[in-house]
Amino acid sequence: MKVIKFVTTFLLLFIIGIFTSYAGVKYNKWTDNFINTFEQTEANFKFYNIKINCVVSNISSKKQIESMCADIVNSLNLNSDKIKLREENDNGVKIYAQIQDGSYNVSFTAIKKNNKEYYIIIDILCNKVYKNIGDVYRNLNDVLHKRSNDVEIYLCMAGEYTKKLQLYKSNDILENILYNMNAKEIDRVRENNLVSVTAYSNLLTENDLDYLENKINLNIGIRYSENEDKTLIYMATPIIKLDY
Known part of the structure; x- marks a missing residue:
C-alpha cells in the first residue's frame, strides 16, 4: 500500500509539474512574440x-x-x-x-x-x-x-525611425506586424501624419477588450513628428494608453 501511495503521489506531482511548466511557457509566449515582432520593425527602441x-x-x-x-x-x-x-x-x-x-x-x-x-x-x-x-x-x-x-x-513598446517614412513603408510595417502577431485588422484611422490600427491577435487572447461589437487586443500607431523629423511607432496590447 505504501508503494502504491508513493507511486500515485509521484505521478500526481509529475503531472502537476508538467502542467505548471506548460502554463509558464504559454504565459510567456505572447510576450516573446510581441518583442520579436517589435524588433522586426527595425525601429530604434525608445521606451x-x-x-x-x-x-x-x-x-x-x-x-x-x-x-x-x-x-x-x-x-x-x-x-x-x-x-x-x-x-x-x-x-x-x-x-x-x-x-x-x-x-x-x-x-x-x-x-x-x-x-x-x-x-x-x-x-x-x-x-x-x-x-x-x-x-x-x-x-x-x-x-x-x-x-x-x-x-x-x-503594455506599449515605442520606437523611432530617423526620417519620415513613405506611405508604402508604413503600410509594409503594419502588415508585417499583423502577420507576425497572427492578427486581423479591425479598424484603421489615418489623420495627417498619423495612422492607427486596432486589431485582434490570436496570440493575445488574455488581453481582449470589447470595441465596436468586436474584440481587440492589439493597437499599432505610426506618427511622423515634424518637430523632431522622426517617425515614431507604438505597438501596444490591448490598446495604446499614451498621448501620441
Missing part, C-alpha cells in the same frame, strides 16, 4: 510603458497600501527604499508614490473608493532595457492578482 488599473478590497490601513507599493517596486527588482510616499489630504483619500531608479520611472496612485476599497493606478516607464518585459509582466501580474480580482494591464 516601453506599462499602465495598470485595479481595484483592491479589504484595505483597512495606509500600511497595506504602502506594502502593495513596495511589492510592486520589488517585483521590478528596484530598491523600495527610494519610494517617496505622500498623501493628498488628512483623510488619506489619495496616496501617491514615486520612484526613479536607473532606467525606471514608476508612479503609484491609490484613490479611496469606499471604506475598504481603493482604485490603484500604476504607471511604469523604462527607456533602456526591454528584453526582460516578459519577466516584468509576469511578476507584476502575479503580485497584482494576489490582491485583486479586477486587474487591467496595458
Whole structure:
C-alpha cells in the first residue's frame, strides 16, 4: 500500500509539474512574440510603458497600501527604499508614490473608493532595457492578482525611425506586424501624419477588450513628428494608453 501511495503521489506531482511548466511557457509566449515582432520593425527602441488599473478590497490601513507599493517596486527588482510616499489630504483619500531608479520611472496612485476599497493606478516607464518585459509582466501580474480580482494591464513598446517614412513603408510595417502577431485588422484611422490600427491577435487572447461589437487586443500607431523629423511607432496590447 505504501508503494502504491508513493507511486500515485509521484505521478500526481509529475503531472502537476508538467502542467505548471506548460502554463509558464504559454504565459510567456505572447510576450516573446510581441518583442520579436517589435524588433522586426527595425525601429530604434525608445521606451516601453506599462499602465495598470485595479481595484483592491479589504484595505483597512495606509500600511497595506504602502506594502502593495513596495511589492510592486520589488517585483521590478528596484530598491523600495527610494519610494517617496505622500498623501493628498488628512483623510488619506489619495496616496501617491514615486520612484526613479536607473532606467525606471514608476508612479503609484491609490484613490479611496469606499471604506475598504481603493482604485490603484500604476504607471511604469523604462527607456533602456526591454528584453526582460516578459519577466516584468509576469511578476507584476502575479503580485497584482494576489490582491485583486479586477486587474487591467496595458503594455506599449515605442520606437523611432530617423526620417519620415513613405506611405508604402508604413503600410509594409503594419502588415508585417499583423502577420507576425497572427492578427486581423479591425479598424484603421489615418489623420495627417498619423495612422492607427486596432486589431485582434490570436496570440493575445488574455488581453481582449470589447470595441465596436468586436474584440481587440492589439493597437499599432505610426506618427511622423515634424518637430523632431522622426517617425515614431507604438505597438501596444490591448490598446495604446499614451498621448501620441
